[in-house]
Amino acid sequence: xxxxxxxxxxxxxxxxxxxxxxxxxxxxxxxxxxxxxxxxxxxxxxxxxxxxxxxxxxxxxxxxxxxxxxxxxxxxxxxxxxxxxxxxxxxxxxxxxxxxxxxxxxxxxxxxxxxxxxxxxxxxxxxxxxxxxxxxxxxxxxxxxxxxxxxxxxxxxxxxxxxxxxxxxxxxxxxxxxxxxxxxxxxxxxxxxxxxxxxxxxxxxxxxxxxxxxxxxxxxxxxxxxxxxxxxxxxxxxxxxxxxxxxxxxxxxxxxxxxxxxxxxxxxxxxxxxxxxxxxx
Numbered sequence: 428x429x430x431x432x433x434x435x436x437x438x439x440x441x442x443x444x445x446x447x448x449x450x451x452x453x454x455x456x457x458x459x460x461x462x463x464x465x466x467x468x469x470x471x472x473x474x475x476x477x478x479x480x481x482x483x484x485x486x487x488x489x490x491x492x493x494x495x496x497x498x499x500x501x502x503x504x505x506x507x508x509x510x511x512x513x514x515x516x517x518x519x520x521x522x523x524x525x526x527x528x529x530x531x532x533x534x535x536x537x538x539x540x541x542x543x544x545x546x547x548x549x550x551x552x553x554x555x556x557x558x559x560x561x562x563x564x565x566x567x568x569x570x571x572x573x574x575x576x577x578x579x580x581x582x583x584x585x586x587x588x589x590x591x592x593x594x595x596x597x598x599x600x601x602x603x604x605x606x607x608x609x610x611x612x613x614x615x616x617x618x619x620x621x622x623x624x625x626x627x628x629x630x631x632x633x634x635x636x637x638x639x640x641x642x643x644x645x646x647x648x649x650x651x652x653x654x655x656x657x658x659x660x661x662x663x664x665x666x667x668x669x670x671x672x673x674x675x676x677x678x679x680x681x682x683x684x685x686x687x688x689x690x691x692x693x694x695x696x697x698x699x700x701x702x703x704x705x706x707x708x
Contacts, residue, residue, distance in 0.1 A: 452696055453566045455488075455585035457618075458592070459601025461572040464623045465591045466494055467666060468656070469569035471682060472589075474527045474673045475689040481564035483529035484521070486556065488581050489571035493534025499524060500669030506533040510555065511544065517555035527671050530563075549580055557584065573601075574608040582609065586696045588618045589653055589688070594625060594634040603641050610646055619653035619695070621688060631655030653695075654688035656681050 456469040473485040487495040487507065496503055503522050509515040521530050544552070560566045568585065570578050582588050588609075592602035602620070609615045620638060625631040635652045642648045659681035665672040672682045 451586060451700065452564060452693075453560055453568065453585045454692060454696075455568045455570055455582045455588040457570045457578065457582065457588050457590050457605060458572050458598075459574075459590070459603070459605040460598055461492070463591045463593050463598055464656070464662070465572070466498055466569050467662060467672075468589075468591055468621065468623065468685065469567050470495060470498055470527075471672055471685045472689055473529045473565075473567045474671045475682075475686050476565045476567075477528040478673065479689070482562075484559065484563045484566045485524075485529055485531045486566060486568045487532060487534035488568045488577070490534040491536070492571065493536045495531060495569055496533040497536070498666055498669060499527075499531070499671070501531070501533065503531075503533040506535045508535040510552065511548065517552075517559045521559070526674055532559075544577070546576075549577060553580055553584060556581075560584075574605050574612075579609070579612050579614065582614050583612075585617060586699065587692055588614065589621050589692065590618050590650070591621050591623050592634070592638065593623055594630060599634065599638055599641075602638055606642055606648060606650060607646055610648055615646075615648050615650065617699075619651050619692070621653050621656065623656045624658045625655055626658055628655060631657075651695075654684060654691060656684040656688070 454472070456465055456472065458465040469485060473483050477483045485495060487493045490507055490511070501522070501524070505515060505520040505522070507520060509520055510517050517532065520532055522533065523530050568581050570581055590602055590605055592598045606615055606618060609618060620635055622631040622634045625634065632655070639649065642650055657680045659679050661676040661679040662672060662681050665675045668675060672679055676682065
């Protein structure tokens with residue numbers, strides 16, 4: 428990646444908005460298990476950053492169970508499978524999503540999982556994504572559930588990984604397993620927790636503290652809380668209508684929660700860059 432691909436955006440002096448470096452702001456959205464709202468969150472996060480004026484790419488990193496295109500009501504003619512099979516380069520499968528103001532790279536459901544790819548092919552895929560990322564202010568990667576080697580590889584590219592959990596015991600157990608396995612792979616430093624589908628802030632805090640205690644006691648790790656997303660019937664309505672919630676119900680509480688998380692994550696990444704710069708990295 429050349430220097431031109433990582434130039435800073437001009438800062439907004441009035442808003443004090445932290446500056447993104449192109450190709451340096453890759454956010455992976457993960458979960459220990461399916462069914463916790465990970466893809467909806469990824470879409471809403473991408474849409475939020477686009478509305479803030481950033482150039483955004485949403486990458487569906489779950490080839491075998493890809494559903495970003497389904498939730499957006501799209502039928503892409505080209506997708507990640509074309510890249511994996513060597514038919515097209517990564518840049519050729521980018522599709523603009525006009526209603527959201529961001530681009531997507533779609534996966535394909537029902538195909539062999541990315542985890543089945545040889546390591547050399549995975550590395551090539553990673554390198555192509557990094558090249559494409561240099562053209563964007565923010566890249567959101569919607570990871571597959573769990574912590575297979577593809578998830579670990581994609582997470583290793585991320586400036587920040589947002590781990591989605593709910594208050595269900597199975598979700599918390601799997602979130603803990605993600606952090607534990609991620610810790611062994613050196614990923615835990617950049618993981619923050621999002622508690623999704625909670626009835627209120629107190630419930631969300633309680634859920635987070637349950638996970639935090641387990642991480643502190645057994646892993647000696649303190650993953651920070653990125654934020655809480657309230658249970659909101661308008662989320663299900665948006666998914667059923669295959670329309671982003673920020674378009675269908677822009678004032679929804681869950682949408683505003685994601686906006687708060689987006690801004691906090693932006694600040695966290697800006698702070699991380701300052702620390703790296705100070706350390707000469």
